Amino acid sequence: MCKHRGLNWDAYFAGGNECTDANARYCGKCIQAGAKCGWCKDPDFLKQGETVSSRCDEVQSLVKRGCVEAMIENPKGDKKVLKNKAVTNRKKGAEKLKPEDITQIQPQKLSLTLRSGQPQSFELKFKRAEDYPIDLYYLMDLSYSMKDDLENVKNLGTSLMLEMSKITSDFRIGFGSFVEKTVMPYISTTPAKLLNPCTGDQNCTSPFSYKNVLKLTNDGKRFNTLVGQQHISGNLDSPEGGFDAIMQVAVCGDHIGWRNVTRLLVFSTDAGFHFAGDGKLGGIVLPNDGKCHLENNVYTMSHYYDYPSIAHLVQKLSDNNIQTIFAVTEEFQPVYQELKNLIPKSAVGTLSANSSNVINLIIDAYNSLSSEVILENSKLPEGVTIAYTSRCKNGVVSKGENGRKCSNISIGDEVTFNISVTSKGCPKQGKPETIKIKPLGFTEEVEITLNFICECECHNDAIKNSELCHFGNGTYECGACKCNDGRVGRQCECSSNDVATEDMDRTCRKDNGTDICSNNGECVCGTCECKKRDNPEERYSGQYCECDNFNCDRSGNKLCGGHGSCECRVCVCDPMWTGSACDCSLDNSTCMASNKQMCNGRGKCECGTCKCDDPKFQGPTCETCPTCPGVCAEHKECVQCRAFGTGEKKDKCKEECDDFTLIKVRDRDKLPQPNDASYPVMHCKERDANDCWFYYTFAVNNDTKKEVHVVETLDCPSGPDIIPIVAGVVAGIVLIGLALLLIWKLLMIIHDRREFAKFEKEKMNAKWDTGENPIYKSAVTTVINPKYEGK
Numbered sequence: 001m002c003k004h005r006g007l008n009w010d011a012y013f014a015g016g017n018e019c020t021d022a023n024a025r026y027c028g029k030c031i032q033a034g035a036k037c038g039w040c041k042d043p044d045f046l047k048q049g050e051t052v053s054s055r056c057d058e059v060q061s062l063v064k065r066g067c068v069e070a071m072i073e074n075p076k077g078d079k080k081v082l083k084n085k086a087v088t089n090r091k092k093g094a095e096k097l098k099p100e101d102i103t104q105i106q107p108q109k110l111s112l113t114l115r116s117g118q119p120q121s122f123e124l125k126f127k128r129a130e131d132y133p134i135d136l137y138y139l140m141d142l143s144y145s146m147k148d149d150l151e152n153v154k155n156l157g158t159s160l161m162l163e164m165s166k167i168t169s170d171f172r173i174g175f176g177s178f179v180e181k182t183v184m185p186y187i188s189t190t191p192a193k194l195l196n197p198c199t200g201d202q203n204c205t206s207p208f209s210y211k212n213v214l215k216l217t218n219d220g221k222r223f224n225t226l227v228g229q230q231h232i233s234g235n236l237d238s239p240e241g242g243f244d245a246i247m248q249v250a251v252c253g254d255h256i257g258w259r260n261v262t263r264l265l266v267f268s269t270d271a272g273f274h275f276a277g278d279g280k281l282g283g284i285v286l287p288n289d290g291k292c293h294l295e296n297n298v299y300t301m302s303h304y305y306d307y308p309s310i311a312h313l314v315q316k317l318s319d320n321n322i323q324t325i326f327a328v329t330e331e332f333q334p335v336y337q338e339l340k341n342l343i344p345k346s347a348v349g350t351l352s353a354n355s356s357n358v359i360n361l362i363i364d365a366y367n368s369l370s371s372e373v374i375l376e377n378s379k380l381p382e383g384v385t386i387a388y389t390s391r392c393k394n395g396v397v398s399k400g401e402n403g404r405k406c407s408n409i410s411i412g413d414e415v416t417f418n419i420s421v422t423s424k425g426c427p428k429q430g431k432p433e434t435i436k437i438k439p440l441g442f443t444e445e446v447e448i449t450l451n452f453i454c455e456c457e458c459h460n461d462a463i464k465n466s467e468l469c470h471f472g473n474g475t476y477e478c479g480a481c482k483c484n485d486g487r488v489g490r491q492c493e494c495s496s497n498d499v500a501t502e503d504m505d506r507t508c509r510k511d512n513g514t515d516i517c518s519n520n521g522e523c524v525c526g527t528c529e530c531k532k533r534d535n536p537e538e539r540y541s542g543q544y545c546e547c548d549n550f551n552c553d554r555s556g557n558k559l560c561g562g563h564g565s566c567e568c569r570v571c572v573c574d575p576m577w578t579g580s581a582c583d584c585s586l587d588n589s590t591c592m593a594s595n596k597q598m599c600n601g602r603g604k605c606e607c608g609t610c611k612c613d614d615p616k617f618q619g620p621t622c623e624t625c626p627t628c629p630g631v632c633a634e635h636k637e638c639v640q641c642r643a644f645g646t647g648e649k650k651d652k653c654k655e656e657c658d659d660f661t662l663i664k665v666r667d668r669d670k671l672p673q674p675n676d677a678s679y680p681v682m683h684c685k686e687r688d689a690n691d692c693w694f695y696y697t698f699a700v701n702n703d704t705k706k707e708v709h710v711v712e713t714l715d716c717p718s719g720p721d722i723i724p725i726v727a728g729v730v731a732g733i734v735l736i737g738l739a740l741l742l743i744w745k746l747l748m749i750i751h752d753r754r755e756f757a758k759f760e761k762e763k764m765n766a767k768w769d770t771g772e773n774p775i776y777k778s779a780v781t782t783v784i785n786p787k788y789e790g791k
Contacts, residue, residue, distance in 0.1 A: 017537075018033050018036075018037070019033050019036065019037035019058050019536075020053070020056065020536040021536070022034075022037070022053075022056060024053055024056040025482070026480070027039040027477065028426075028456060030055070030073075031073065031115065031116065031456060032426050033056065033116070034116065034117045037056055037058065037074075038057065038059040039055050039073040039478060040073075041456075041458050041478040041480075042071040042479055043479045043480075048541060048542055049517075049521065049528050049540065049541045049542050049544070052480050054539070055478075055479065057536070071479075073458055075115055075456065077113045077114050077118050077120050079111065079112050081107050081109075081122075082111055083107060084106060085103050085106065085107075085108055086106060087103050087126075087127040087414070088101075100260060102129050102132060104126060104127055104132075104439075105438075105442070105444045105445070106125040107122070108446060109448075110447075111451065112450055112451065113452075114384075114421065114450055114451065114452050115453045116423055116424055116453070117422070118422070119420045119422040121420040122418075123417070123418055124417040124418075124419055125416050126373055126406075126415050126417070126439060127413070128410070128411050128413060130412060131169055131170070133172075133261035134170070134172075134261060134264065135174075135257070135261055135262065135264065136173050136174070136264040136265075137173075137256060137263075137264070138156070138174065139175075139176045139177070139178065139242075139245055139266065139267050140178075141178060141240050141242060141269035142177040142230065142231075142232055142233050143271065144198055144232050144234045149270070149351065150230060153175075153227055153268075154224060154228045155224055156223070157173060157221065157222070157223025157227065158220035158221060158223075159359055161173065161218075164363075167363075170218075171218065172217055172218045172259075173214075174212075174214050174215055174217065174256060175213045175227050176210065176211060176212045176245065176256075177208075177211050177230060177245075178208075178211070178240065179208055180207060180209065181241050181244070181279070181303060183283070183302075183303050184282060185237065185281055185282065186237055186274075186281075186282060198233075198234045204231060205230075205232070205233045207234065207235055210241070210244055210245035210299040211298050212248075212256065212297035213230065214226045216257035216258065217257075239274045240271050240273060240274070241274055242274075243275055243313060244299060246267065246317075246324070247290065247308045248292060248293070249265055250319075250320045251320065252292035252294050258322075262323070262370070262442070263320070263322045264324075264362075265322050265325065266325045267324060267328075268327040268351060269328055269332075269351075270331070270332065273339075274307045276307055276309035276310075276312070277306070278306070278307055279305075279306030282303075284305065284306050285306065286304060288308040288309075290308065290315075293305075314342065314343050317343065321438075321440075321441055323347075323369045323440075323441040325346070325347050325348075326340065326346065327349050327361055327362075336348045344374060344376070345441040347368050348365075349364065369441060371410065372405060372409065373405060373409060373415065374405040374439065375404045376437070377435055377436065377437045378435050378436045378437075379435075381423075381427050381433040381435075381450065382427055383426075383427065384421065384424075384450065385421075385422050386420070386421055386422075387403070388400075388403035388418070388420075390402070390405065390416075391416045391418070392415050427452060432450060432452075433449075433450045433452075435450065436448070456478055458478040458479075459477060459478065462475050463475065463477075465484075468491070469481035470487075470489070488525055489525035494525030494526070505523050507527070508523035508527070509544070510543075516528075517530065517545040518542075518544050518545045518546045520548070521540060521545035528542075530542075530545040538550040547567070547569060549566045551566070552566035552569055552570060553581035554581055555579075555582070559571075560572075560581055560582040561581045561582040561583035562582075563577040584607035585608030587608055588605050590605075590609070590620065591610045591621060593622070594621070600622040600623045601622075602622040609704070618679065618680070618700035619704050619706075624700045631698050632682065633686075635708065636684075636686045638657035638660070640688060641657055642662050643694070643696075644688075647688065660705075660707065660708050661706065661707050661708065662708050663707065663710070665710070665711055668711055670711075671695065672709055678702060679700060680699060680700075681698075681699040682697060682699065690716065691716070691717060692714040693714065693715040695711045695715070696708055697709045
């Protein structure tokens with residue numbers, strides 16, 4: 001994408017300029033349009049035809065348009081930390097501190113000054129304190145089905161005090177009970193059932209809505225004693241009136257004895273709950289007012305007010321920093337799990353028939369709740385937003401809704417939150433607002449005072465009914481007139497009733513023509529006010545809006561060649577540039593050859609470019625001769641390293657061989673031919689160290705850039721084909737062997753035939769009788785004894 005001088009195309013394609021889109025006619029409205037907006041208060045800033053709203057623009061654009069920074073109103077927001085007490089570093093067993101002296105959140109108070117669209121950020125630190133005090137209130141359902149559970153709770157006080165002492169040295173416990181609204185159809189209102197709602201010989205106490213049995217105390221034995229005196233009651237329907245009881249526990253802080261410490265509410269039941277709207281069954285239609293109605297520690301308005309809604313309970317529990325633990329039977333676990341999802345900082349545990357299990361449930365739930373910190377803020381003023389970024393344990397960073405919380409926090413762990421507050425526009429009143437941010441379930445909070453920048457500083461120097469505004473018809477403020485009602489014009493010189501007369505329109509026609517304001521504006525009070533363009537950087541100006549800053553000659557697809565500004569459709573060139581499109585450089589340094597001669601003595605310098613006298617010389621300084629001898633050898637090494645990654649310059653190819661454009665082609669036929677190009681082309685054939693030939697062309701194109709086309713494959717002499725040679729040798733050996741065998745066989749046949757012929761001949765010449773074997777010898781040998789004389 002091209003960037004033209006004076007035109008912010010990025011802002012245009014991003015959706016325009018919020019500053020100019022605001023059409024602000026005074027400084028206060030301008031700075032509320034966006035964080036980048038500024039107002040030029042220079043009285044002489046506007047050109048003829050420009051509207052007052054043209055004073056409002058991005059600060060960078062105002063500077064480009066000629067407004068000095070000292071005359072630009074661009075206020076900035078800031079922050080001030082008013083109270084910044086460090087978080088408490090204290091271990092269990094150390095000197096005991098009052099709850100109000102323990103700090104877990106830092107800072108505690110600050111002031112933010114907000115400019116529209118400009119966020120202000122600060123860092124909030126949270127550290128879970130060691131040995132932090134705990135108040136626990138046990139609220140129990142005393143309907144008949146909870147009889148066995150009541151027996152377990154009677155000994156809970158001392159046991160729980162002992163176990164909680166391992167967590168904190170400052171623990172208090174209280175007890176309350178509830179059943180149901182004392183009207184039909186929730187209970188039976190017959191006199192007998194009001195005295196004893198249970199059936200048979202069971203002795204039960206009268207039904208009631210809620211009783212505060214024991215105010216928070218550190219006396220576990222007293223808890224056991226008072227709880228041991230409680231009796232089961234009864235009602236008709238299964239859901240109980242527990243929400244009425246929770247509401248009173250939350251809002252009756254003085255009766256319950258809540259301190260500004262960790263507040264836990266254990267809600268124990270084996271049934272569901274009634275909520276807002278169910279009261280209509282008993283004729284109760286007034287919504288719950290969320291106020292305390294305890295008299296003698298008994299809720300007295302259950303028959304008058306409906307049950308509270310879940311949202312109402314969430315609000316009151318949050319306002320009073322109470323964390324809820326639902327201890328319920330397994331049957332109702334799914335119901336209270338869903339309720340837990342609606343109530344922040346709450347937990348659910350399974351109620352069992354063993355007091356030690358109840359203690360474990362409470363401790364486990366407390367550890368789960370206290371290991372997670374969730375930030376919440378009070379209601380924000382209109383147009384104000386808050387963004388959270390958490391930096392939790394082990395360096396885990398989260399943003400968005402997850403940026404509000406950190407989990408798995410142990411005692412002594414420190415986590416931080418980056419909180420960014422942004423205002424869009426200015427509240428109607430413009431007065432300071434106060435918001436608060438706190439961790440859910442904790443009493444500590446951060447108080448933030450929000451101050452809004454709704455006016456410029458020059459607003460304080462405004463001159464009402466100034467003579468500069470046509471005899472006092474407006475307020476002169478920040479370099480411009482802010483007209484009184486019924487007055488218009490740059491100096492408030494016209495009445496709003498007289499702005500469209502024929503006489504006034506005549507002064508808006510150039511050379512008595514027919515076009516009003518050259519069809520580029522409106523005639524207001526006899527003066528042309530030029531219309532705005534979609535691109536905020538493009539403007540009409542002039543007495544008749546006949547000028548603009550975007551209809552000038554272009555070069556290289558750039559307005560005024562990128563070397564000037566467009567004023568009234570004519571390029572005003574930067575120094576050392578000339579021409580109708582500012583595309584002709586007056587700088588001759590670009591024509592200086594390496595021998596310090598202008599255009600190497602072979603041409604003339606025109607607009608920063610050499611025009612060579614001899615066509616065979618080319619390049620920006622007429623030093624290149626593509627067809628001269630030696631060109632191929634001169635570029636051989638660079639072509640070799642860039643095309644094939646070989647040669648003597650392969651290790652420094654980028655440094656020494658980047659002065660030409662390399663283009664690879666498939667074969668020699670694709671190389672540029674002298675007759676095809678409009679500039680000389682030199683054909684080269686070179687050989688590398690491996691006796692391979694490579695072919696390329698060298699030329700300087702019409703843009704005076706060196707251009708090399710090279711065949712992408714090397715032409716190397718083919719080596720011997722090993723396989724045929726080996727096959728031939730093997731075949732030769734085999735053939736020779738076969739030939740020798742045949743010769744030997746032939747000789748043996750000849751020899752055998754000769755021997756057989758010889759044998760036949762000797763046979764024919766034999767002299768013995770054919771009936772007698774000449775080689776036969778008898779097996780009998782006769783020996784004569786000489787001494788034997790035949791006797």
